[in-house]
Amino acid sequence: MKNTAAFLLIMLSVVLEVQAQTHEDRYRPTDWPDHVILNLTEEGNERTITWRTDTSAGPQSVQWLVADASSNLEEKAKTAAAHSEMIQTEEVLAQYSTYHFKGLTAGITYAYRVGAKEHWSEWYQFNIPHEDQAFTFLYFGDAQNDMRDLWSRCIRKATDLSEEVDFMLHAGDMVDFASANREWGEWFFGGGWMFASTPQVPVAGNHEYVRKNGQPALNHYWRASFTVPLNGPAGLEETVYYFDYENVRFIVLDSRDMLIDDEHAKRQAHWLETLLKNNDQKWTIISHHHPIYSARANRGDYKVRAWLEPLYDKYGVDLVLQGHHHSFARGRGEKEVGKEMFSGPVYYVSNSGPKMYDTNFAPWMERVGTDVQLFHQVKVVDNTIEVLTYLVNGELYDHIKLTKRANGDKEFHEIAIEGIKERLDFSHASYGADIDLGEENRKRFKKMAEEYLRKRQKR
Numbered sequence: 017m018k019n020t021a022a023f024l025l026i027m028l029s030v031v032l033e034v035q036a037q038t039h040e041d042r043y044r045p046t047d048w049p050d051h052v053i054l055n056l057t058e059e060g061n062e063r064t065i066t067w068r069t070d071t072s073a074g075p076q077s078v079q080w081l082v083a084d085a086s087s088n089l090e091e092k093a094k095t096a097a098a099h100s101e102m103i104q105t106e107e108v109l110a111q112y113s114t115y116h117f118k119g120l121t122a123g124i125t126y127a128y129r130v131g132a133k134e135h136w137s138e139w140y141q142f143n144i145p146h147e148d149q150a151f152t153f154l155y156f157g158d159a160q161n162d163m164r165d166l167w168s169r170c171i172r173k174a175t176d177l178s179e180e181v182d183f184m185l186h187a188g189d190m191v192d193f194a195s196a197n198r199e200w201g202e203w204f205f206g207g208g209w210m211f212a213s214t215p216q217v218p219v220a221g222n223h224e225y226v227r228k229n230g231q232p233a234l235n236h237y238w239r240a241s242f243t244v245p246l247n248g249p250a251g252l253e254e255t256v257y258y259f260d261y262e263n264v265r266f267i268v269l270d271s272r273d274m275l276i277d278d279e280h281a282k283r284q285a286h287w288l289e290t291l292l293k294n295n296d297q298k299w300t301i302i303s304h305h306h307p308i309y310s311a312r313a314n315r316g317d318y319k320v321r322a323w324l325e326p327l328y329d330k331y332g333v334d335l336v337l338q339g340h341h342h343s344f345a346r347g348r349g350e351k352e353v354g355k356e357m358f359s360g361p362v363y364y365v366s367n368s369g370p371k372m373y374d375t376n377f378a379p380w381m382e383r384v385g386t387d388v389q390l391f392h393q394v395k396v397v398d399n400t401i402e403v404l405t406y407l408v409n410g411e412l413y414d415h416i417k418l419t420k421r422a423n424g425d426k427e428f429h430e431i432a433i434e435g436i437k438e439r440l441d442f443s444h445a446s447y448g449a450d451i452d453l454g455e456e457n458r459k460r461f462k463k464m465a466e467e468y469l470r471k472r473q474k475r
């Protein structure tokens with residue numbers, strides 16, 4: 017009996033040990049493709065696809081064709097060799113492969129799979145939309161923590177609620193520790209097949225930077241995992257880029273880099289001004305991680321504001337999509353708050369993951385939310401842009417509409433949000449002792465919330 021008990025105990029510890037290893041190892045590369053992700057290029061009729069395998073998986077290929085309803089895809093697909101590189105990231109050596117789809121046709125759905133020999137991904141499909149000046153994209157603030165357990169429901173609800181999405185934009189801090197293979201594994205797990213079927217637009221945040229030789233540097237997973245347009249200023253091409261999509265110029269900046277290095281900040285600002293000056297698109301949308309206007313009580317505005325805000329105002333940038341402060345705020349430059357006609361951008365600070373901070377109820381804010389995970393549908397139809405903000409459970413939280421007149425003047429409308437109560441409670445602290453408000457601060461916070469609501473009603 018004693019022996020049997022001891023044997024069972026040993027078996028149990030072996031099983032637990034195996035389970036623990038399995039959990040830790042589940043995000044390591046294998047000979048099956050993973051981290052499959054579709055990205056946009058500078059050209060509307062091109063896409064890039066990037067994926068990962070282990071180093072023994074062999075030369076990788078793509079099989080692809082115009083999708084139809086028949087299932088014999090393999091027989092009809094053409095096969096093309098991928099470009100592959102062995103890349104040593106901070107924690108793993110893996111083979112990263114990429115393929116550049118060219119000459120695609122608007123209005124057509126394509127099917128593809130990636131892999132080699134016996135180890136292929138499932139067949140994915142992606143669509144090249146019609147050129148009709150109308151499209152929708154999704155915008156997410158920081159995912160950052162528990163991307164598998166808690167962030168996944170955000171991107172999945174966003175996908176459920178959205179009929180056709182042209183691409184998804186992630187405004188930085190997709191992970192917490194960017195050197196950790198497991199964290200990127202969780203982020204890719206959360207996005208799953210959506211990442212392989214809808215182009216993703218990554219924006220670098222402070223958490224995408226790690227320390228190398230005592231200096232901050234972009235993590236190795238970034239360049240390996242994403243294939244973005246390499247049209248940024250010299251030396252910053254991986255995280256600073258632009259693309260024109262229908263009638264919108266999209267510009268992605270690297271605010272972390274601007275904060276680290278004044279010379280780089282100057283280079284980004286100069287590059288940005290050239291793009292804004294020579295821009296014949298109707299709309300301009302910019303994304304970077306650090307907000308121009310602070311949304312958090314104990315954090316001031318960043319010096320990126322000094323570099324960027326004058327250019328945004330001068331060239332009438334329309335939307336600025338940001339993250340970093342782990343709450344929701346939407347508003348305009350301080351001189352334009354509450355106005356129907358305006359000229360500068362509408363600023364968003366957003367948060368898609370589970371980390372929550374309080375807010376500072378700053379004068380620029382026209383709509384606020386605390387203790388919320390959310391996502392945004394941005395719908396562009398010719399001379400209008402609507403931004404619909406949803407909570408992670410699918411409830412509509414905020415809805416605005418911008419209209420651009422022929423002379424360039426902009427109208428601003430809040431649509432049917434009077435009935436939606438703003439979430440301004442901050443009852444719990446998460447992800448860090450520094451944000452445990454304590455009873456005194458909670459009372460102060462409540463007072464600030466009441467004051468904010470009073471001011472808002474007067475507008």
Ligand SMILES: [Fe+2]
Nearest residue numbers: 189221222340
């Ligand atoms: Fe951040």
